Amino acid sequence: MPPDHDSSNQPLSPDTAGTVLREVCRRTGMSAPDARLMRIGDNAVYRVGPVVVRIARSAALLPAARREVAVARWLRTRDFPAAVPLDLDQPMMVLGRVVTCWEAVEVTAPATTGQLATLLRRFHELTAPPELDLPALNPFARVDHWLASAPLDEQDLDYLRGRVHQARTDWADLDFVLPTGVVHGDANTGNAVVDGAGRPLLLDLEYAATGPREWDLLQTALFADRFGWHTEAEYRAFSDAYGYDIRRWPGYQRLADIREVLMTCWLSARADDEWAAGELRKRLRALRTGADRHDWSRR
Structure with missing residues (x-):
C-alpha cells in the first residue's frame, strides 16, 4: 500500500490498522517492530514500547479525538488521574484515519x-x-x-x-x-x-x-x-x-x-x-x- 493511500474506506482490521501504524511510526520515530496489537473496537489499539497508539475506525471521529485529547490535557492541569496524551500535535490524520498517542500505563488490575x-x-x-x-x-x-x-x-x-x-x-x-x-x-x-x-x-x-x-x-x-x-x-x-x-x-x-x-x-x-x-x-x-x-x- 503506497504511503499516501487513504484506507478509511476499508474496514479497520489488523492489516489496514498495521499499515497506518507503520506510517505513524515513520512520522514519529517510534519502532514499528516493537508494536503489539492489544484490541480492535472503535479503535485499533497498539502498544509500541512506552506508547499506546489508538487508530480510529472512522475519519468522522476526528472531533471526538480532538475533544478526548483536550479533555485529557485539561485533567492533567487539575491533577486528575487519567490517561496522558503525548506532547505531539494531535490528533493526527494518517492515511485517512484518526490517530492519537498516549503514555502507556502499566496496568496491574x-x-x-x-x-x-x-x-x-x-x-x-x-x-x-x-x-x-x-x-x-x-x-x-x-x-x-x-x-x-x-x-x-x-x-x-x-x-x-x-x-x-x-x-x-x-x-x-x-x-x-x-x-x-x-x-x-x-x-x-x-x-x-x-x-x-x-x-x-x-x-x-x-x-x-x-x-x-x-x-x-x-x-x-x-x-x-x-x-x-x-x-x-x-x-x-x-x-x-x-x-x-x-x-x-x-x-x-x-x-x-x-x-x-x-x-x-x-x-x-x-x-x-x-x-x-x-x-x-x-x-x-x-x-x-x-x-x-x-x-x-x-x-
Whole structure:
C-alpha cells in the first residue's frame, strides 16, 4: 500500500490498522517492530514500547479525538488521574484515519466498581473551562452511523430504527434529578484501571460532554441488574462510594432500556465478526421477546 493511500474506506482490521501504524511510526520515530496489537473496537489499539497508539475506525471521529485529547490535557492541569496524551500535535490524520498517542500505563488490575465511583464523583465535581467547549451529551450521536454500516437484513434494521425512535422519545421525556455538568459518557469498569503505583485512572475520554450525571451511573447498575456482569455487592460498593443509588430514581428502567438499545446498535455495526454476529442475534431476540439478559456477554 503506497504511503499516501487513504484506507478509511476499508474496514479497520489488523492489516489496514498495521499499515497506518507503520506510517505513524515513520512520522514519529517510534519502532514499528516493537508494536503489539492489544484490541480492535472503535479503535485499533497498539502498544509500541512506552506508547499506546489508538487508530480510529472512522475519519468522522476526528472531533471526538480532538475533544478526548483536550479533555485529557485539561485533567492533567487539575491533577486528575487519567490517561496522558503525548506532547505531539494531535490528533493526527494518517492515511485517512484518526490517530492519537498516549503514555502507556502499566496496568496491574482493572478498577473495582468502588474505585470507578470514586473517580466519577471527583470527575463530576469539576467545572470544565469554557474554552474546552464540551458538547451537550447526545447518546444518539453515532447511532445513525452504526446502523448505516450494519450488515443486517431490512427486517432487523427496521426493528432497530423503531427502537431508536422510541428511545429518543423516552430520552426527551426523562426527568433527571442530579445536577447537570461534566460527564465521562461511557463510564464502566472497562474504562478505568489501576496503574503500577496503585492509582485508579480514568481512560477513554472521547465521549466527554456536559449532561445529566445519571448517564455515568447507569452502566454499573445495568450491568449488575440485567446482565449479571457485576454482583450485588459490587454494585453496592459503587453506589456507596458515589453516594447515590440510581436504581431508586424513577427514570432508571427507561434509561436502562435506552442503553440496551444503543449497546445493540453499536454491536450491529460489527456484525461481520463471527462472535459479534452471534451476540447480536441473542440481543435482538431478547429485545423483541423480553427474555432474560443474563446470557448477554461482552468480549
